Amino acid sequence: MPITRKEVEEIALLARLALSEAEIDLYTRQLGDILGYIEKLRSLDTEGVEATTHAVPMDCTLREDELGERLPVEDALRAAPRRAENFFEVPRIIAAHDEE
């Protein structure tokens, strides 16, 4: 079993997914299968092989420091699940974690 139920729970928290007990069971099994399949890469010798981050070699194009189109505050907030005046509103952030 390459992945434990406890690991699945830890990952779910990292990924911010509330999973039911049944989902935890299901994903423990399915992720186990997939990770088991992925194990086949271990047998492949990649010593000294460089990593490909971009399949087509390219350099970073840069933009000039110019002002572009700005999103009107109403357009930005229209989609917000909750707003308060011109802010996006979220459940209170624990004070000890805050910058302000």
Added chain:
Amino acid sequence: MNLCERSASELSALIARRQVSAREVTRAHLDRIATLDRELGCYLLVDQAGALARAEQIDGLIARGLDPGPLAGVPVALKDIFVTRGIETTCASRILKGWRPPYEGTPSHRLREAGAVLLGKLNMDEFAMGSSNENSGFGPVRNPWNRAYVPGGSSGGSAAAVAAGLCAAALGTDTGGSIRQPAALCGVVGLKPTYGRVSRYGVVAFASSLDQVGPLCRTVEDAALLLEVIAGPDPRDATSIAEPVPRYRDALGQGVAGLRLGIPKEYFVAGIEAEVEQAVRAAIRKLESLGARAVEVSLPHTEYGIAAYYILATAEASSNLARYDGVRFGHRAERPVDLLDMYCRTRAEGFGPEVKRRIMLGTYVLRAGYYEAYYGKAQKVRTLIRRDFARAFEQCDLIVTPTSPVAGFALGERTEDPLAMYLADVFTIACNLAGLPGLSLPCGMHGRLPIGLQLIGRPLDEATLFRAAGAYQAATDWHTRRPALG
């Protein structure tokens, strides 16, 4: 001839010559959608008013002698992964239900600038994760050739809509075969261009280093025409390639005399349906009869492609999907007890099972201490696969394979076993890992289901794919077959 069976190239010519109005063409498609799509499930949204208004605008331009562009009045539709200003964009996910974007993406903008009429947004696997379109948050799409069968995925709605004549052409995205595989299963032409050839700005990201935009059409010529319109550098996408865009349609009539077709031995092995293999081998013989030469090539790391792909794609997906947090747009869980609860329930309610599965896998492989064993390793395998292709292309000008190992599968047949579903991408994934262009076109039938032929080219050599596909299409009639509908 029914307006809904004409190709995009034919329609734009008819409209530009005022033999038919853009409004009539649009109306015909809207009517057909109204009649047929309740059963097929291709469209998530039909913008009837917007489409008719745009069609009338195009007719107006033509009446005044102005050039409305190469896609004048052509009715197109977009996979719902393309961001369209003011038009709901959901990625077939409940987490984005109701989101009306405040901006327009580059590919859709370029289509509209070329005179196309946007009919609506097409169904897909949620966030493009799937090979059957069964992972849509808003219901499956049925294959127009056999409604008990899947249309393929993730651009299943796009392929089915083009096959069923519910639009003249569509755009899809392809991360591991998501254009080519549904094109094969629905009997249409689908192209995944070279990575970076088409801008990804305004295309909802699944796996950023693999995603690429491309057309699904009923003819090779249409695919070339659409690529000419959407390809090219974009200052909003740092990974878009600066190379100028050639006139791809010029390649269509060039014939295949002297072209070397690479036949990778690793692609003709156990697991491939006999009818599929026979059809593909027949297609190779057809191309040889037209002057091409087949050579056997080897892509030795093929068997590692799927494992590498599912590490890279899920890792990037887990990252790209972190923004769906219920803060700025989309779904938010009711009455959260605190911030953590808001995040966890919002995402659990908004994402479907396959998306969650991939986020979990991607999060797992990126954890501290695991990077080298998984993501780092997969990137190295990616290098080996790129080298395989570079070596093969020393002996051939393009590579010919089946698009999918099977002609199709029934709805529900594979939903219980995600790994089996992933393994079905075996022939399409390498193109994405290596960034190469790949085209699928119809090359036969297995009973009522079409079979797809895949052509893979060198980086930025889409022209050679069009050249071979054009010659094959001119010599065969597979592309003229239409499913029996309505």
Added chain:
Amino acid sequence: MGEARYQAVIGLECHVQLQTRSKIFSGSSAAFGAPPNTEIDPVCLGLPGVLPVLNRRAVELALRLALATGCQIRTRSRFARKHYFYPDLPKGFQISQYEEPLAERGAVEFRFGDEHKRIRLTRIHLEEDAGKNLHAPGGAGVSLVDFNRAGVPLAEVVSEPDLRSAAEAGEYLRALRQLVRYLGISDGNMEEGSLRCDANVSLRPLGAHQYGTKAELKNMNSFKFVEEAIDFEIERQQRLLERGGRVVQETRLWDSEKKVSHAMRSKEEAHDYRYFPEPDLPPLVVSDQWVSRLRRELPELPLARRARFARAHGLPDYDAGVLTAERELADYFEAALGSGAPPKKVANWIMTELLAHPDGTQRVAPEALGELVGLIEQGTLSGKMAKDVFAKMFASGQTARAIVEREGLTQVSDAAALEAACRAAVDKNPKQAQQYRAGKTQLLGFFVGQVMKATQGKANPALVNEILKRMLA
């Protein structure tokens, strides 16, 4: 006593907001202080489908800092994604540089008392800022998010653990602020957050080589708070160690009102950032030509300028330090010297008169100040007159010469006229003259004052002194 038994080991991680017009990856304004959520765009808001495109100017500004601190610049550097969920972080990840940063292995140098300090830098890299979370008034159980700051370019400057005291850390930070202001890449304002600082603090027994367990200090938005928080932390750890306790690795937040720090709860900081290379940004290539051009364009740096001022203008080191604290002031000083006035005199005027006013350099042009000092040198103005003239220059913006001419303020140095004025003063005050002659020589000032009064302050004081001494002899 613990004082002697432990040595503090401190490293700073500073974030410098770079003064670009637009954000690091998109076109909305990077300006500070706009109304909430008015300086945003789809990219910095992390909407589905957007892509980052790197701002050339942000790279240049970070490169200037890297060159000024003697860093090695990477020809190819890379961006990575750093993942965590927080309401002010739009994409659920921050685009930063991780394994292959823009620049490495430099140093920040500064004077610390009589010592010359060289604090090594591990790296300088580019990243994007996050938005801001605010608490809703009235404790409504909600927080509010403003994304104006999201995507403002930051240069993160990471020092080696080379600092040994809070005061030294404070000086390092001031030197960094001075440097970024000299380079014109940031205003370095800690209160507004354009310069931010986290500190890693650990203790080790004197003479030990191994580092102790460190605590990370956050939330210190002034130089004073940084020093207070580090002092508090050193003392806290020292007491802990002396009692036989152990320091735990944790993040502590400084409470500037209560002057204490408290640990963040461990669950909140259970981060796993899951870094991987940013696929939307190909490697950043910095060519040799680009670096050479930026190197040529670098201004003279603070320490070099301070040394040159002392050497070339014969200034005391203290004066040179004050005059080179800000690039603008140093430029002012050099512009004031253009008139040919003696440097030390100009320096005195700047340090005593001009800097007494926060906007002194704006109100009085450097050429005008130089001219004023010149007029004193020529004997046209007495020191006292010059101070009055300076006050008028400050108020009106007029030049010294214009004021002198308009008000007829030329100093009287005519010997005959001064002789008469002195004679009159002595004659009018026979009693004091007698006392002076009897030995009460401090009365000379009284006579000088009488002459000044009679001449409305225009008499040349040196000459008056000389004449009176002779007359009263």
